[in-house]
Amino acid sequence: MAATRMEHLDLSIVIPIYNEEGILASSVMELVDKLSRLPWSYEILLSENGSRDRTVEIGGELAARYPGVSIHSLGQPNYGEALKQGILRARGTYVVCDEIDLCDTGFYTRALPLLGRGEADMVVGSKAMDGAHDKRPAFRRAATQVINGMLRVAVGFKGTDTHGLKAFRRETLLETVGHCVVDRDLFASELVIRAGREGLRVVEIPLDVTEKRPPSINLMKRVPNVLKNLVKLTYAIRTGRKPPSRRR
Numbered sequence: 001m002a003a004t005r006m007e008h009l010d011l012s013i014v015i016p017i018y019n020e021e022g023i024l025a026s027s028v029m030e031l032v033d034k035l036s037r038l039p040w041s042y043e044i045l046l047s048e049n050g051s052r053d054r055t056v057e058i059g060g061e062l063a064a065r066y067p068g069v070s071i072h073s074l075g076q077p078n079y080g081e082a083l084k085q086g087i088l089r090a091r092g093t094y095v096v097c098d099e100i101d102l103c104d105t106g107f108y109t110r111a112l113p114l115l116g117r118g119e120a121d122m123v124v125g126s127k128a129m130d131g132a133h134d135k136r137p138a139f140r141r142a143a144t145q146v147i148n149g150m151l152r153v154a155v156g157f158k159g160t161d162t163h164g165l166k167a168f169r170r171e172t173l174l175e176t177v178g179h180c181v182v183d184r185d186l187f188a189s190e191l192v193i194r195a196g197r198e199g200l201r202v203v204e205i206p207l208d209v210t211e212k213r214p215p216s217i218n219l220m221k222r223v224p225n226v227l228k229n230l231v232k233l234t235y236a237i238r239t240g241r242k243p244p245s246r247r248r
Helices: 024-035 055-065 079-089 105-116 138-155 170-179 184-197 219-239
Strands: 011-017 042-048 069-073 094-097 122-126 166-169 202-206
Touching: 011 079, 024 042, 024 055, 024 105, 042 055, 042 079, 055 069, 069 079, 079 094, 079 170, 079 184, 094 105, 094 170, 105 122, 105 166, 105 202, 122 184, 138 184, 138 219, 166 170, 166 184, 170 184, 184 202, 184 219
Parallel strands: 011 042, 011 094, 042 069, 122 202
Antiparallel strands: 094 166, 122 166
């Protein structure tokens, strides 16, 4: 059930969105319908970042229609910062970081019991582990393997995936969120990596993933920022210090 702003919330669902006018309304309506059959009170936080289409307008219409939905605009394209701000604004006991082209409540029903029983501090939905079924185009599957390989070499990442669905108890991860130093495409990866390095129990569960639409940002255009943030992340993890700020 959706809760009012003053009520206790079991679950906050944070969804970064960018140029998603094609699927935003249908995805949110479908998610609200699925959540109505589940036992948790919830909020859906749409973290919009720099869209140039009708995403903000549609998000506002959804927020007006559904009490549990809200939208906040970052003002610039930055997936990682949008995700981070959504986590910081979340009020639920548990936080799920979801994607607008997934909205996989099956992940919620598998992940939250693990958190509730104390078997994990963070649950990561993996597209690459045994038992997962990644039905995205081959180039997107390859990109996942490449970035995971780079993270293993650069910072000693031990898992199979960092980018995608995650669930955690909000209070447990807030300090870790504050330690993160990169944004854009690698904030999600840093959050998973830091959680493990800080002694939290990170558990992976397999996902079934089917692409609903092409990526909202061309993958090749992401490469420069990914590489830049990978250098920053490697420095921070290896030295234990924040990367030096660039002078303007």
